[in-house]
Amino acid sequence: MIAEWGLAALWLAAACAALQLWAGGAAVSGRNALMSALVRPMAVVQGVLALVAFAVLIWLFVQTDLSVKLVAENSHVAKPLIYKIAGTWGNHEGSMLLWVTVMGLAGGFVALVERRLPEPTMMATLAGQAFVSLGFYAFLLLASNPFARLNPAPLVGQGLNPLLQDPGLAFHPPTLYLGYVGLSVAFSFAIGALITREVGPVFARAMRIWVLGAWIFLTLGITAGSYWAYYVLGWGGWWFWDPVENASLMPWLAATALLHSCGVLAARNALRVWTVMLGVVGFSMSMLGTFLVRSGILTSVHAFAVDPKRGTFILVLLGIYIGGALLLFAMRASSISEGERFSLTSRETALVINNVLLTSILGIVLMGTLYPLVTEAFGERVSVGPPYFNPISALFAVPMVLVLMVGPGLRWRQDNLARLRMQMVIPLVVIVGAVVILAIMTSGIAPLPMIGLVLAPALAVASIMPLRGRNLRRTPLAVWGMVTAHLGIAVALFGMASDSAFTRERLIAARIGEVTEVGPWRVKLAGVMPVAGPNWTALQAKLLVSYRDGAEITLHPQSRTFWTPVQTTAVSALKTRWNGQLYTVLGEEAEGGRWQLRLWWKPFVPLIWLGGIMVAFGGFLALLGRIAADLRRIIAKQKIAYRRMRQGR
């Protein structure tokens, strides 16, 4: 019965969304108080019902109710609890249910707390949110019902793809989805603002908080996904320009641009049309990503759907929402009046450059991702990989980093560069210093990593400089957030460049007792023995490793074989030091009792993910600062209202 309760909750949630759309639409056009009163509660109830449906599905997975088709196909009785729970979203239907749940909750949350915008805009926004949700409810209920039953029920279940049986899976998809789908709020705000033509600083301030929230989760999700790929795939790489990765990078690029243009709109009432456009583009990229990833058009560990009907369904939704939003934009853009003007040397200009370059990179990634699909339609099979993405996106990323060194120091509206002499000279000195040091100490580094190694320290110094001359205690949290996030970019950039420039690799077939070296590490293969886990068996190597003849540490890389489905994966073992990471992988047995070992010494590589976390943390600080400021404003307003009320008496 429980599965049927879940399905009922889902249908009810869809009905709420329909009602929310209808009431919202009526409340925008006419002054219908009843309808207007209905919209916010409907949004909240819809979110709660979606959450109930999702909770039911988790419960079914925890119980391993094999009479439910989805559970039978993706779970197994002998699976650790955390993977039973995580298995809920480790499949097509469950992940789409997570998608609508996040979307419903985001809409409900907006309805509950957002009170700054004019009521008609808010009604249009919530109607927009309901309109998008409705499509995805239809997709779930008509084409991928997660609660479908199976008769007769099997006894054990087919199990979960072993690549997905990893702690990373428990957190990566929900985090990414909060960001991905959280952008739907920005999309709905943009739609609402276009319908009522209310684009201005108030709109930007309201939208910025939601964009910031989504962007934090998106950043964390991408960082976690990158680390997951790094240690689960056993290839030692952290970014493969896989279409699935691009599908998460594209919304991030759009959201990053949107975040900065929101800042301009909120502070200076400029970039009005552009900000609305980015609001539409951000979530469109999320939907495009979902289509690419979930339709089965790309095949990867993320592509669960093989049913072409589903691909078509998502494509139609995509066409309706993106096409509709762009049409609305085209109709209304000319009626949005021109924003405030600014001089060419101003912070606005720096942020415009940031936006243009981010959008250019977005375009480059988008074209590289879609190109193979287009050529395939004409019968030519093409792979697009790092030889395309790295240099072409670097062409735009390098100027962006350069502008980032100066931009935060510029004043709004009008500034002169002479005032910023120090802001430009100091990073320049660091750049020259880095070039000299690298030229003396190293040789044979490829151009791109070299540029990264030179720019990263300069950016690190430059990103702290906005704090210069400020009273640190009274510096607003938003400024701290900006500084932390920009510093995080520098830290991540240094990690990326260092990985390409300094990684040492060793591939050998070692006898038991044999000692080998990789970079400053000495690695001894002490033995290989079988071990068993709850649903796998493995061959486990015992490696004694020491850094520059220091104390020996034991590492246990495994070659792990899962039972259901039968599949072998390499489980790497890592040793992290402050200055890098030793990465070890056990291969198979070679002739003569030898074992294949693949070892990497990756100096400073953990900085990539540390940087990602810093960027997200910077966003978090800014979010706290903004929310606190909004609360202060609300409290002050109410105090004034209260005083007026008393005086009036």
Added chain:
Amino acid sequence: MNIAVKAKHQRLVLVVIALSALIAAGLLAAWALRNQASYFYVPSDLVAHPPVQGRSVRLGGMVERGSIKSEANGVTIHFSVGDGKVRVPVRFSGIRPALFVEGSGVVADGRMVGGVFQADNLLAKHDEKYVPREMKDMTASEARRMVAETK
């Protein structure tokens, strides 16, 4: 100059710069995609139209039965990838993916060095949930063979 006119003029400059940057990005991407995309080959293509030596390409096909040979160093293997018509010799140093076996499908990242395809990375058919995209629609006969042999 009148300040309003100057501001308008500067705004125009900014819009023009922004548009040209975006268009430049698009054109650059299009040019690079035509020139730098690493193309996907099946063995027949590779033999009929060999790629420039040393250029990164992908090769996809079936690992010929009985073709896997190990070098004495224990980490380098030689095998041939075929598509039923021709076969290409491949050399690979590294840890093979678990489902890399004779008679199953494979996609190799690498380049031609002399007459041998030097592979940097092998993507094997993991299960029906993880197939390299290019392998998914090899010609119908290849696909049928692959499905028959890997199930």
